[in-house]
Amino acid sequence: MECSEVAPHHQKDSVKVAVNIRPLITPELLLGCTDCVTITPGEPQVQIGPHVFTYDHVYGSKSSPSSLIFEQCVHPLIDSLFCGYNATVLAYGQTGSGKTYTMGTNYTGEANCGGIIPQVMETIFKKVDALKDGTEYLIRVSFIEIFKEEVFDLLDASHAALRLDSGYVAKAAAPSRVPIQIRETVNGGITLAGVTEADVKTKEEMASLLARGSSSRATGSTNMNSQSSRSHAIFTISLEQKKVFSASDKLACNDYNILSSKFHLVDLAGSERAKRTGADGLRLKEGIHINRGLLALGNVISALGDEKKRKEGAFVPYRDSKLTRLLQDSLGGNSRTVMIACISPADSNAEETINTLKYANRARNIQNKAVINRDPVTAEMQRLRSQLEQLQTELLFSRSGSAALEELQLLQQKVSLLELKNSELNHELKEKELSCDQLAQRALAAQLEKDRLMLKLESARNGKSWDAIENADTDQDVDIMKNYILKIQQLEGELMRQKFSTTCKNGLDDRFTMEKDLLLDDLSSGCELGTPDASSEVDEEKEREHSSMQDKLDNELQELDKRLQQKEIGRYWGYQFYITSHKTYTQQGGDTNPRQRLAR
């Protein structure tokens, strides 16, 4: 996988906070509520009464459209996920403020269901599809809810939902629902014992699990929301990536490139006031649990968001609730996190909205420490390998004294500086090469244009009308080209002939010398001096040989001429193709139209 970002192994990230303001909904309009939230134009700033809050992004109302949340806040987290970082999106807000709507946790499987989670699924599988050639991917999902301070598996196949009364699905009451235990691993990580982690190969498989889990989630009707979520829901996508190396690459690359990262998509239950929600009985108990969980979350956010406390290493009460235990990594830990504070603009909700905005404002100060999650064994191998290399070099240099060690460090620094410089220069070189190519192309086009204009000028001087010049354009181009090519052919042919005749002459001279020497040898070795007749026979014989040699060379020359001609014809048609494309470009309004240029 190509990681677009140069990721340091360990990086400090503050929690990003976006505010999403939903429009006034029918019940609020029926009650005559008005919009009490103001946006500072061009700023991610929200004002309500005398309170002004600034965030990383503000969506809805008169600000950017909510549809941009995914592209601006969530898409970068998916890129991080593929680089091996954990990521979290957390929707927080008062009951009925639009958390479930924003996250898409009420997914029913319909194609155009909005919401963040369906878009995350789509993007992840598109990315996997694009990158699968060099990497093996293993994707798993789990979906849990924290209902009345117990964790339940929403993908548990054995759980049958019981629809009890109007609008309330009492899944938690079903006898088959066994709560899941939270376990802590030796290195302080949190796991859920026996939770369903379903392997998924396609977006459709993942979507059907989301739809199944969503339908199993505890919801109920309150005065504030007819479909109020009564639990905190966490949809987790685990991604494991393994680079696929060829046998030779494997030796060179060391096989430690296994990354495993998790994306938590959290839809919290809404904070609520019993008086306003009209909750009593069961619903009141739920509300108490919801508020207790959110209070614990608020305390964690306060502890982490207070810079002084953080510097003093103050205690963070993660253990106060199951919600905060499960979100330990997302807040102040190993994750890149975005919190979406959902608010209603209705004046009747002003007090709750201010609380949400304060909560969200504190969350902005939380510093996370995201790290690339390598497979532990391979990460250890990599660490040991680099340690070994370091020790080997140190040993080598320590044998030649401490001055050498310093020299080594200096050299290492120099090497890294040079590597940096080198990559910069390479980049520059590539850019220069590109611009050179472009300039060469432009020069060629300009030359062609110049020739064409010269021709037109010549025709105009000869008294031809403009129309006749324009119509003759093509034929004249072809004629010019033909003439050029013929001339080149002739010149090349002449040159070849010259070369051959020189070679041939030299060859014949050599041969004559050789034969003459042979004859003289024969004569001197006792042959009688030939009569005038005999000498003329020798001459004739030589002449025949000479002329047959001449014929042979002529044939070869002709053959070469023929080949040369074929080559030139090929080149000619290539050039014709260039002219035709160039013409099409010009006709489509390209800048090389001679008329336009002349007009200028």
Ligand SMILES: Nc1ncnc2c1ncn2[C@@H]1O[C@H](COP(=O)(O)OP(=O)(O)OP(=O)(O)O)[C@@H](O)[C@H]1O
């Ligand atoms: N951006 C929006 N545009 C239009 N309607 C919205 C928007 N956001 C929320 N709504 C509507 O507001 C109502 C409450 O939304 P939703 O159920 O998502 O709130 P919630 O915060 O999840 O509530 P709860 O905490 O009680 O579960 C729903 O009827 C929903 O359709």
